[in-house]
Amino acid sequence: MMYLTDEYLAPLVARYGRPRTVTMEQEIGRGEMDMVRASRKDGRAHDVTGFILDDRHRLACIRKPFFVPGAWRAPSGGIHPGEDVEQGIKREMKEETGLDVELVAYLLRISVRFTSEGRVQPWVSHIFAARALVPGPASQAAVPGPGNLTGASAAGEWLLEPEDKEEIAAAGWVTVEELLGPVRRILLDTGQGLFRYRVALTDMAIEEMRKRGLLSRRSSAPGGSAYGLTSRGSM
Secondary structure, three states: OOOOOHHHHHHHHHHHOOOEEEEEEEEOOHHHHHHHHHOOHHHOOEEEEEEEEOOOOOEEEEEOOOOOOOOOEOOEEOOOOOOOHHHHHHHHHHHHHOOEEEEEEEEEEEEEEEEEOOEEEEEEEEEEEEEEEEOOOEOOOOOEOHHHOOOEOOOOOEOOOOOOOOOOOEEEEEOHHHHHOHHHHHHHHOOOHHHHHHHHHHHHHHHHHHHOOOOOOOOOOOOOOOOOEEEEEEO
16 A cells, blocks of 8 residues: 555654554545545655744645645645655755655554545555745745734744745745634635544644643644544543
């Protein structure tokens, strides 16, 4: 089903801790299922997702060209067959945000069954916390923040410059409050199953970062099961 085996991942577990494991199911649309299956190059059935923190505890997020206005999420991608997993994660984060990062914690391993009109696609998301090492080019003028949620950034604010200009429309810093508030609502309001999955993934990742002392508990995700999915988890 995938080439990221337990043996292949063992060095990361030894370095960055054992992740919380979660199993869930998510209904997605026909076009979304086609997109997931189209991404299965070389038998890939996984993604690696990075929650990259800056020194102000903001998170580096990305927008793809097809995202609705105001939609942002953590960067993610795939590991190439035979590629060192840690180097592959760092490569993906660099391509999507322009940042060099160091990994901090292996937060989650989510096994999800995407379903659509009788079709089923198993998938595994490996979620890591990371720290930005080298900021992107410094801006010399005020620029709008991600989605213009926080107003104009101050002059000298560090901008993110994705290397992959085809896949990534923009990258920027988003606060936890924004991710759990307006960004969350925008993603859920699309009604798209893959965005609902990303909301669930983000909620769990932020909770894990708080449990591990990487983030404060000033904000919390809204209560209730808003995802339209079922899940179970364990440490």
